[in-house]
Amino acid sequence: MLYMNDKIVMQKINEMARLAYAINIARDNLGYSVRYINYKAIKKAVEALKVYDKLYFYGVKNTSQIKREYLQKLSSIGNYIWLTVDEMSKGGRAIDIERINPVTGRPMTGSTSAGCINVLLGINDFAIGTDGGGSVLGPAMSCNLYSIMAKGLGLEGKKLKKSTDGINFIPGIGIIAKDLFVCKDVLSNLIDLDDTIDFRNLKVGSPRKGDINLPIIGDVREDLYNIERALSKEGITVIDIDLKDVLKREDAIYKLNKAFEEVDIVITKEGPIDIFGLGDSVLGTMGYVGSYIQNSSGKYLLKVANMVNTTAITVPSENLGVGILIIAKEGNKYGTGAIKLAEIIDSNISHPKLFYEYFNTKEYDDILFEVN
Known part of the structure; x- marks a missing residue:
C-alpha cells in the first residue's frame, strides 16, 4: 500500500518519464513537426518537481509574430516547461502539404499545423500558435482538439499581415490542447480573466x-x-x-x-x-x-x-x-x-473513448523486436 508521500514521489517519477518520452518522440519528429528541441527543459523539470507534482510541456510556433512578453510570462510559470519550437505550413498557408493529419490521414490544416501534431503525439501538453484566418482554430478542429484564439482578449501578434485573399489583419495568439481546462489555465497566466462575470x-x-x-x-x-x-x-x-x-x-x-x-x-x-x-x-x-x-x-x-x-x-x-x-x-x-x-x-x-486512449498512449518502442 502506497502512503501519500509515496504517491507524490511516484507522480514526480511519472512526470520525468513523461518528459523522457516526449523528448524521444520529439527527436523522432525533428525536421518534420519539430524545428528545435530545448534540452534545457530537463534541468528546469528537475527543479520544478521540487515544488510541483504536475508539469506542462509546451511548444511555440516558429514565427516572429509571437511577442517576447508572452513567452516570458509562460517561462516564468514554475511548472510550464518549454520543450519545442514547432514547424508551420510554408508561407502560413491554410493547408500544410508537407505534413499529414495524424487523425484523418489527410493533408494537415495550417498554419499552426505542427503544433497540433506535437500535442496529439504526446510531445507537448499545449501549443502556442498564431491565427490570421483560422490558423489556430482550423488545425485544432481538424484534429479534434480544443483551442482558444484570444485576439478579442488582447493577445495579438506584432505586425500587420495580408491574407492570401488580400485582407489585411494582425494575427491573434491562440492555445491548443487536448483539454479545455489546459487552454484556460494557460490563458489565465497570460492575461487577467474576470471569473466574476455572469x-x-x-x-x-x-x-x-x-x-x-x-x-x-x-x-x-x-x-x-x-x-x-x-x-x-x-x-x-x-x-x-x-x-x-x-x-x-x-x-x-x-x-x-x-x-x-x-x-x-x-x-x-x-x-x-x-x-x-x-x-x-x-x-x-x-x-x-x-x-x-x-x-x-x-x-x-x-x-x-x-x-x-x-x-x-x-x-x-x-x-x-x-x-x-x-x-x-x-x-x-x-x-x-x-x-x-x-x-x-x-x-x-x-467524446470517443478509443480516440483518447490511442493518443494518450505513452509507450516508446524504437526497436520492435525482442533481443533475448
Whole structure:
C-alpha cells in the first residue's frame, strides 16, 4: 500500500518519464513537426518537481509574430516547461502539404499545423500558435482538439499581415490542447480573466435553420439542438441570427459584424475540416475546380474570427474533424463569458473513448523486436 508521500514521489517519477518520452518522440519528429528541441527543459523539470507534482510541456510556433512578453510570462510559470519550437505550413498557408493529419490521414490544416501534431503525439501538453484566418482554430478542429484564439482578449501578434485573399489583419495568439481546462489555465497566466462575470446576461445567437449545412452532419441549427437545450437549463436563450452565405471571407466578415449588433456571442458548428475538400485560398483561385475543393473544406466563420477581433473557442464534437465554434465579440466580459459557455457545452458532449486512449498512449518502442 502506497502512503501519500509515496504517491507524490511516484507522480514526480511519472512526470520525468513523461518528459523522457516526449523528448524521444520529439527527436523522432525533428525536421518534420519539430524545428528545435530545448534540452534545457530537463534541468528546469528537475527543479520544478521540487515544488510541483504536475508539469506542462509546451511548444511555440516558429514565427516572429509571437511577442517576447508572452513567452516570458509562460517561462516564468514554475511548472510550464518549454520543450519545442514547432514547424508551420510554408508561407502560413491554410493547408500544410508537407505534413499529414495524424487523425484523418489527410493533408494537415495550417498554419499552426505542427503544433497540433506535437500535442496529439504526446510531445507537448499545449501549443502556442498564431491565427490570421483560422490558423489556430482550423488545425485544432481538424484534429479534434480544443483551442482558444484570444485576439478579442488582447493577445495579438506584432505586425500587420495580408491574407492570401488580400485582407489585411494582425494575427491573434491562440492555445491548443487536448483539454479545455489546459487552454484556460494557460490563458489565465497570460492575461487577467474576470471569473466574476455572469454569462447569463450575455446575448447568444446561432445560425438560423437552413443557413449553414455541413457535409454529412446536415443543418447546423438542427444539429445544435442538444447544445441549445443544455444552455437553456442554465438560463441562456439562443436566438436566430442571419449567417447565410458565409463561404467567402468578405461575406463572412460582414455577416459576423452584423450579428454582433444583435448578440454578444455566436455559437455554431463547423467541419469536417479538410476531409472532403481543402480550405485554401490558393486553391480557391484556380477556377471552378479549385473553388469547389475550397468550399468543401467545412470552414466558415473560423476563417474570419480573428479578422473581426474576436475571442474564439473550438470544442471538439464526437464526429471526426467537426467541432463547436464559439465566437465572442471583443472585450474581456465577452471572451470570459464564451469560455464559461464552452465549459457547459463540453460537459454535454461525449467524446470517443478509443480516440483518447490511442493518443494518450505513452509507450516508446524504437526497436520492435525482442533481443533475448
